[in-house]
Amino acid sequence: MPTAPAGTLYRGREGMWSWVAHRVTGVLIFFFLLVHVLDTALVRVSPEAYNAVIGTYQTPIMGLGEAGLVAAIVFHAFNGIRVALVDFWSQGTRYQRVMLWVVLGLFVVTMAGFLPRHLSIVFGGH
Amino acid sequence: MSTQTAIPTPRSPYARRKTTRGNFELYSWVFMRASGVLLVVLVFGHLFVNLMVGDGVHAIDFAFVGGKWASPFWQTWDLLMLWLAMIHGTNGVRTIINDYAERDATRGVLKVLLYLAFTITVVLGTLVIFTFDPCPSDAPAELLASFCTA
Numbered sequence A: 001m002p003t004a005p006a007g008t009l010y011r012g013r014e015g016m017w018s019w020v021a022h023r024v025t026g027v028l029i030f031f032f033l034l035v036h037v038l039d040t041a042l043v044r045v046s047p048e049a050y051n052a053v054i055g056t057y058q059t060p061i062m063g064l065g066e067a068g069l070v071a072a073i074v075f076h077a078f079n080g081i082r083v084a085l086v087d088f089w090s091q092g093t094r095y096q097r098v099m100l101w102v103v104l105g106l107f108v109v110t111m112a113g114f115l116p117r118h119l120s121i122v123f124g125g126h
Numbered sequence B: 001m002s003t004q005t006a007i008p009t010p011r012s013p014y015a016r017r018k019t020t021r022g023n024f025e026l027y028s029w030v031f032m033r034a035s036g037v038l039l040v041v042l043v044f045g046h047l048f049v050n051l052m053v054g055d056g057v058h059a060i061d062f063a064f065v066g067g068k069w070a071s072p073f074w075q076t077w078d079l080l081m082l083w084l085a086m087i088h089g090t091n092g093v094r095t096i097i098n099d100y101a102e103r104d105a106t107r108g109v110l111k112v113l114l115y116l117a118f119t120i121t122v123v124l125g126t127l128v129i130f131t132f133d134p135c136p137s138d139a140p141a142e143l144l145a146s147f148c149t150a
Helices: A013-044 A047-056 A060-088 A096-123 B024-052 B062-069 B072-100 B104-131
Strands: none
Touching: A013 A047, A013 A060, A013 A096, A013 B062, A013 B072, A013 B104, A047 B062, A060 A096, A060 B024, A096 B024, B024 B072, B062 B072, B072 B104
16 A cells, blocks of 8 residues: 555645756766767777767757756756756745746747757757 | 662753764765755766767767876866766765665665675776777777877
C-alpha cells in the first residue's frame, strides 16, 4: 500500500508550479550535461570520432531537442535568479508572483531571439 | 537507599542543543545561489558563441573545438563552467533524492551512483580540457583548425 502523507505542503499556483518546473528542467539539464561532457571527450579519441558524433547533433530531430534544451536552460536561469531574489531581497516574497511573470516574459523574449536563428540553421538545408 | 532522578536546577539557562552536522546545508544553499548567478553568464555565453554566432550548431566540429581550446580564455571558461555546473547539478539532484527516496537503502544507492557520475564526469572533462591536442599529427589536415597547417 502506498504511504499516504498526513497532509500536504503543496499549495498550487505560481509558487508551486514554478518550483516543479525548476526541478524538472534542472534534472533534464543535469543529464544532458553528463552526456555532453562524454561526447566532447571524444576530441581526445580522434577528430573523426568527434565529428561523427557531433554530426548527429546537427540533424533536424536533435535540432528540436537542442531547442527544448535551450528552453529548459533559459527558464531555469531566469527562475533561478527569481529564487535568489525571493531569498535575498527584502521584498522578494511579496513580489514572487509578479517575478514569475517577469521570468516568463523574459523567457518568451529570449526564445524569440534564439528559435528563429537556431531553427533556420537546423532546417536551412546545409 | 533511594533512587533519585536528577532534576535540573530550576533556573538553569536554556541551552540549545548543539547540532552535530555542521553547516553543510547552509553552505550548499549559498553555493546554489552564488554558482547559479555565475552559471547564467557562463552558460548563456557558451550557448551564444556555439549556437547563435556564424553557422551555429552546423559550425561545430573538431576544428571548431580546437580553435576554441587553443585559447586559455575558453579553456578557463569551460573549466569553470564544468566544475560549477557539475557541483550545482549534483547538489540539486542530491536534494531531489533526499526529498523523494524514502528508504535509506534507496537513498544510499542513488547517491553513490550520483557521486560516481559526478567524479567520472568532472575528472574526464578536466583531463580533456588540459590534455587536448588541437593538432594531432596523425589526423588529416582538412579536419583540423587552420592554424595547425599555417
